[in-house]
Amino acid sequence: MAASTEIDPESSRPTQMAPSTEIDPERASTSAAPSATNPAAVVLAIIAWWRRKELLERSALVLRPLALIFSLFAFIVCASNRHGDWRNFDRYEEYRYLLAISIFAFLYSAFQVSKQAYRFSTGNDLVPKNYSEIVDFAGDQTMKLATERWKMLHGELAPPRTLEPMAMASPVLEHSKDGLFRVEKQGTCIPTTFPSLSEECAGSSCARLLHHEQPILYTEVEVVTSSPMPQASQDLPRAEINEQDEDTHHLVSPSAMASLSGISSRTPLALFFFFCCCCCCCFAATASAQLSSSFYNASCPNALPIIQSAVKAAVAKERRMGASLLRLHFHDCFVQASPGCDGSVLLDDTSGLTGEKTAGPNNNSLRGFDVVDAIKSKLESACKQVVSCADILAVAARDSVVALGGPSWTVQLGRRDSTTASFSSANSDIPRPDFNLTDLISAFSNKGLATTDMVALSGAHTIGQARCTTFRARIYNDTDIDSSLAASLRSSCPSSGDDDSLAPLDASTPTAFDTCYYRNLLSNKGLLHSDQQLHGGGSTDSQVSSYAANSAKFFGDFASAMVKMGSISPLTGSSGEIRTNCRKTN
Template sequence: MASLAFSFTFSIFFFFAIASAQLSSTFYSSSCPNALSTIQTAVKAAVANEKRMGASLLRLHFHDCFVNGCDGSILLDDTSSFTGEKTALPNANSVRGFDVVDTIKSKVEAVCPKVVSCADILAVAARDSVVALGGPSWTVQLGRRDSTTASLSTANSDIPPPTSSLSALISAFSNKGLNTNEMVALSGSHTIGQARCTSFRARIYNETNINTSFATSLKSNCPSTGGDNNLAPLDTLTATVFDNNYYKNLVGNKGLLHSDQQLYNGGSTDSQVTSYSTSSSTFFSDFASAMVKMGSISPLTGSSGEIRTNCRKTN
C-alpha cells in the first residue's frame, strides 16, 4: 500500500514537473496581465516609425531560436566571460532592433518588474510585427526564461547562410525539429525586410536561374566590388507588406538570395512554393503554425535560466 501511495505521489510529481516545463498562452495572465498589450503597443509604435523594423524584430526571434533554443541569448552583449552572438557572421552589421527591444523591455518592467523574460518579448514582438505589416496572427506560447550565456560558435554554425543549398536548408531546419514544409513556410518571412549587397552579389553576377532584368536592376546598387552594405528589398514588389509575393517572385526567378531561389529550382519544394504563390491564406496558415513550433525550440523553463531585467546583460 505504501509503495502504491509512493508510486501515485511520484506520478503526480512527475506530471506536474512535465507540465511546469511546458509553455502556455496564459503564462502571464495572473503575474502580468498587461504584458501582451504593453508589448503590442510598443511594437506598433516602432513599426509605424520605421516599417523595416517589423522584419528586424521578426529576424531577431529567428536568429535567437536557432542558437541553443529561444532563450534571448542573441540580445546579450559581450562580457569578460563569453563572446556574445551579435558579432557572429550571420548577425554582424545585419541583425538590428536591439534598441527597440530595450524600449519594450523597459515598458514591460515598468508594469511588471522582473516577471517577463526577454525571450518571451522576442516571441511576442515577432508576432506583433507580422500583424502590424498585414500578416497573420497566432497564439504565442509563453513561459520562456532567459539564458545566462551565449554562443558565438553556434550562431556561426547553426544559422543557415544566404549561400545555402536546398539540402543544406532542409538539414539546418531539421536539426531544430522543423520539417521541410515548415522550412519553406518560415522562409516566407523574406516577404519583408532587406538584405545587404554582400549577401546577394554572387547571385546577381554569377547565377543563371535569375530573371535577367531583375539582376540588371540590382547591379547599379550592388557593384561587383564595393557597396557591401547597400540594401535591396527581399521582396521587390511589396517590401513592407507581409504577403505571399515572396513566392510569386521565386516562381519568376526573382529570389534575391541564392538560398531563396533554391526553394524553387526544380527541386522537391517547387510545388509548395507554387501553392503559396497562388494562395496567401494557405501560406498564412502554415506560417503561423510553423512560427509556434519554431518558438518552442528548446526553451528554458521552470527554474532554468533567469528573468533578465536588462536584455543586454545577465542579472
Template sequence: MASPSSTNNISLPTCIMVLFILVEAVSGQLSANFYASSCPNFSSIISSAVNSAVSNEARMGASLLRLHFHDCFVNGCDASVLLDDNSTFTGEKTAAPNNNSLRGFNVIDTIKSQLESSCPGIVSCADIVATAARDSVVALGGPSWSLSFGRRDSTTASLSAANANIPAPTLNLSGLISSFSNLGFTTNEMVALSGSHTIGQARCTVFRARLYNENNINSSFATSLQANCPSSGGDNNLSPLDVNTPTSFDNSYFSNLLNQKGLLHSDQQLFNGGSTDSQVQTYSSNSATFFTDFANGMIKMSNLSPLTGSSGEVRTNCRRTN
C-alpha cells in the same frame, strides 16, 4: 486524540491540486496564461511598442521577426542573442550571420523598460522577443498565432553555434533542408518559414555573387539591382527581399521565385527544379495556405528548447545577465 482530518484543514482533493500546481511549476511548462495574474498588461504593452516602431520604420517589423529566428536557432528561444559582449563574455552578436546585420535591439530595450516599470522582474526577454516577432508580422498585414509563455533567459550564449546553426544565404536546397531538419523542421515547414523573406532587406554583400554569377535569375531583375550593388564596393547597400511589396507580409515572395526574382541564392533554391517547386507554386496562388502554414511553423519555432521552471533567469536588462 484529534483525527488527521481535524488537525489539517486541507482536504485530499486540495492537496492533490496543490501538488499538481507545484509539479507543473517545477516542470516549467509554457502556458498561454502565464502572465495572467503577474503582468496582465504585458501583451498590450508589447504590441503597442511594436506598432509604434513599425509605424516609424516598416523595416523594423522584419528586423524583429529575424531577431526571433536568430535567437531560437541557437540553443533555443532563450534571448541569448540579446547579450552584449564584455571583457569576460563573448556573445552571439558578432557571429557572421548577426554582425552588422541584426537590428531591433533598441525596440526590445524599450519594451523591457516599459515592462519593468509595470511589473518588475516578471516578463522574460525571451518572451518579449517571441511576442514582438508575432506582433511585427501582424502589423505588416500577416497572420497572427497563439503563443505560450514562461520562457526564461539564458545566462550564456554561443558564438560558435550562431555561426554554425543559422542558415546561410548561400545554401543550396539540400543544405536548407538539412539546416532546418537539424532543429526538427520538415521540408514543408522550412519552405513556409522561408516566406518570412516577404518582408525586410538584405545587404549587397550577401547577394552580389547571385547577381553576377548565376543563371537562374531574371536578367532585368539582376540589371536593376546591379546599380545599387556593384561588382565591388557598396557592401552594405540594401535591397528588398521582396521587390514587389517589401513592407507587406503577403505571398508575393513566392510569386517572385516563379519569375526567378529571388534575391538570395537560398531563396531561389526553393524554386529551381527541386522537390519544393510545387509548394512554392501553391503558396504563390494561395496566400491563405501560406499564412496558415507560416503561423504553425512559427508556433513550432517559438517552442524550440525554451528554458523554463528554475532554469535560466528573468533578466532585468536584456543585454546582460543579472
C-alpha cells in the same frame, strides 16, 4: 480484553486468537467509504481540491501533469488493491468507488494535459464537442469492468451476501458444528468471503447470512484443518499459508491484508508499471507543457498589451522595423547551443562573454535592439523581473507580422533568459544565404523543423531588406535569375566593395506581409541564392506554387511553423533567469 488461547490437539501448540472486536454500527455502516489514510483517497482528494480551486487551469505547467500522475497512482493502487483484496466485500466497495473516481480524475487530468499539449504544438485550443458524454461513458465502463473483475474472481453475478452480527450472551469461544471454525463471539461475525458456508455457519456460530445493504467490518477468524474438510466447505477461498505452521491457515483483517494478501506477487509489476507511467508523464510534461499562452495572466496581465503597443508604434515609425524584430526572434531560436529561444542574441559582449551579435550572420545586420530595450523598460515598470527577454522577442515577432498585414497566432510563453551566448553556434547554426536546398532542409531538420516548416518560414522574406554582400554572388554568378532583376541590382551592388548597400527581399511589396515572395520565386526573382533554391526543380516546388496561389494556406502554415520554432529548447522552470536588462545578465 485479553486474547484467548486455544490448544490444537494435533500440534499441541497454542494458537493465539485475536481479541474480540465489538461492532460499531456507525462504523459498520460507513465501511465502504474511503479511508482517510488510504493513499488513493488522499491523492484523489488533492486533485479534487485543485480542481475546486481552479488551480489546474491557473498552474497548468506543474499541476496538470502532476494531477495526471496522481490519478494514475490512484488507479494503480485500486487496480492492484494494495491495501485490500477484491474478494473481501467490505473493501471491495471502497476500492470500486475509488477506482471509478480515479478513472474520472485520470480522464479529466489527461484531457487538461492534452489540451495544453495541443495548444503548445498548434497554437489553437482543443475543445471537445461532448466532453461530459465521454466522462459518463468512461464511468459506466469503469463500473462494468469492476463487476466483471468480481465475476472473474468469484464466479458470481453480483457481490456476495454480507453477514449481520448477532448479539451474544457472553464472550466465550465456541466451535461451529463441524469443528472447523473457532469464532470469538461478542460483536463479531464470520468473514464475508464465506458465502458458500451459510448452512454450516448460521446454525451454531455467531452470525447468520443475509442480503445486507451495508458491508460489515472484519474480525479475525482462524480456520483449523485438523480434520478433513467437509464437502460443504469446498468453496472456501484459498487463504495464505503460514510458513511456520503448515497446518493452520489464516484469514486476516484488511489492516494486515497489505502484507499477507495474495496480491503481493502482483505488487512489483504494478509498481513497475506505475514507475514507467510516471516517467512517460514526466517526459510528456517536459515536452508539451513547458510553455503556456496564459503564463503571465496572473503575474503580469498587461504584458502582452504593453509589447503590442510598443511594436505598433515602432512599425508605424519605420515599416522595416517589423522585419527586424521578426528576424531577431529567428536568430535567437536557431542558436541552439545556448540552448534555443532564450534571448541569448540580445547579450552584449563583455570581458567574460563573447556574444552572438558580432557573429557572421548577425554582424552589422541585426536591428531592433533599442525597441526591445524600450519594451523591457516598460515591462519592468509594470511588473519587475517577471517577463523574460526571450518572451519579448517571441511576442514582438508575432505583433510585427500582424502590424504588416500578416497572420496572428497564439504565442506560448514562459521562456527564461540564458546567462550565456554562443558565438560559434551563431556562425554554424544559422542558415546562410548561399545554402542549397539540401543544406536548408538539413539546417531546419537539426532544429526539429520539417521541410514544410522551412518553406513556410522562408516566407518571412516577404518583408525586409538584405545587404549587398549576401546576394552579390547570385546577381553575378547564378544563371537561374531574372536578367532584368540582376541588371538592376548590379547597379547598386558592385562586384567589389559597398557591402552594406541594401535591396528589398521582395521587390514587389517590400513592407507588406503577403505571398509576393513566392510569386517572385516562380519568376526566378528570388533575391538570395537560398531563396530561389525553394523553386528550382526540387522537392519544394509544389509547396511554393501552392503558397503563391493561396495566401490563406501560407498564413496558416506560417503561423503553425512560428509556434514550433518558438518552442525550440526553451529554458523554463528554474533554468536561466529573468533579466532586468536584456543586454546583460543579472
